[in-house]
Amino acid sequence: MEALLKKELGTSRLKPSGHAGGGCISEGKSYETDDGMVFVKMNHKNQARQMFEGEEASLKAILETGTVKVPKPMKVISLQNGGAVFVMEHLDMRSLHRYSGQLGEQLAELHLHNQRQREREKEEEQTIGKAARQSVDKFGFHTTTCCGYLPQMNDWQSDWVAFYSQQRLQYQISMVMKTYGDREVHELWSRLQLKIPQLFTGIKVFPALLHGDLWGGNVAECAEGPVTFDPSSFYGHSEFEMSIAGMFGGFRSSFYTAYYGKIPKAPGFEERHQLYQLFHYLNHWNHFGGEYKGSSLRLMRNLVEHLSA
Numbered sequence: 080m081e082a083l084l085k086k087e088l089g090t091s092r093l094k095p096s097g098h099a100g101g102g103c104i105s106e107g108k109s110y111e112t113d114d115g116m117v118f119v120k121m122n123h124k125n126q127a128r129q130m131f132e133g134e135e136a137s138l139k140a141i142l143e144t145g146t147v148k149v150p151k152p153m154k155v156i157s158l159q160n161g162g163a164v165f166v167m168e169h170l171d172m173r174s175l176h177r178y179s180g181q182l183g184e185q186l187a188e189l190h191l192h193n194q195r196q197r198e199r200e201k202e203e204e205q206t207i208g209k210a211a212r213q214s215v216d217k218f219g220f221h222t223t224t225c226c227g228y229l230p231q232m233n234d235w236q237s238d239w240v241a242f243y244s245q246q247r248l249q250y251q252i253s254m255v256m257k258t259y260g261d262r263e264v265h266e267l268w269s270r271l272q273l274k275i276p277q278l279f280t281g282i283k284v285f286p287a288l289l290h291g292d293l294w295g296g297n298v299a300e301c302a303e304g305p306v307t308f309d310p311s312s313f314y315g316h317s318e319f320e321m322s323i324a325g326m327f328g329g330f331r332s333s334f335y336t337a338y339y340g341k342i343p344k345a346p347g348f349e350e351r352h353q354l355y356q357l358f359h360y361l362n363h364w365n366h367f368g369g370e371y372k373g374s375s376l377r378l379m380r381n382l383v384e385h386l387s388a
């Protein structure tokens with residue numbers, strides 16, 4: 080693997096730095112190269128290349144906004160015996176502490192970036208008659224991204240409720256059905272899907288670029304500010320981002336105060352929050368098995384019971 084890395088990176092020097100960072104999905108290791116330190120993630124699954132290409136595209140999209148710091152992506156390389164590696168800039172990181180509030184602000188800036196771009200274009204259209212369209216007016220992404228190692232459908236759709244119901248929840252539920260044949264999930268889903276539009280009454284959702292997997296294990300800080308990594312981006316409802324953040328903890332109150340100071344909670348936030356957490360519980364059920372079954376079904380029952388017939 081190291082000979083392949085040397086060749087692909089065009090470096091004569093490739094020395095393990097001693098920094099290793101294994102997550103739940105891939106193994107990670109840093110190396111010193113001719114051009115500085117790199118962090119290399121390796122995964123032997125067949126779908127590793129697709130997973131890393133999605134991460135690479137996500138990092139590029141977030142970098143382009145200039146809002147929140149992420150490692151610069153460098154290269155996805157296929158391994159001979161299946162699997163792939165992903166090379167990116169190495170960042171010296173420690174647990175998020177001092178810059179928690181700044182992360183909240185910067186995340187809100189990321190979420191507002193596309194809308195502000197659209198507003199600038201509208202002004203230009205009014206003053207000079209035309210504007211080069213860079214803003215995104217649909218939900219989805221230009222490529223598949225993976226939350227964990229499972230691919231997410233990102234086909235562009237104008238209607239957020241349809242996108243989220245079909246490409247996020249339905250997709251996960253179909254996978255649960257295929258793997259576990261669970262009848263209760265099927266029965267609850269047939270009732271829940273009819274009620275989802277109620278949760279969006281009076282709400283206008285504008286596509287926001289999301290990190291997509293913002294749990295406490297994917298945020299940190301460098302000497303000069305906060306950093307996030309391992310994204311699975313798409314354009315979606317900004318509220319979706321806050322769902323996994325709350326599931327496993329790791330975010331201080333200063334993070335939430337700063338974020339909601341810029342993007343206040345809209346009416347009905349709490350019910351939609353449950354709907355958005357449902358995706359992550361189902362995705363965990365599909366990744367890690369039955370220990371997430373109980374929490375997924377509980378959430379579904381709760382949503383079905385609290386929404387009117």
Ligand SMILES: Nc1ncnc2c1ncn2[C@@H]1O[C@H](COP(=O)(O)OP(=O)(O)OP(=O)(O)O)[C@@H](O)[C@H]1O
Binds near residue numbers: 099100
């Ligand atoms: N660019 C980087 N520079 C230095 N260390 C990094 C970098 N990216 C990630 N790490 C370290 O590696 C660890 C695992 O990274 P990452 O979350 O991307 O892996 P993963 O297997 O996709 O994880 P999971 O799915 O569990 O979130 C991080 O917690 C961090 O300590």
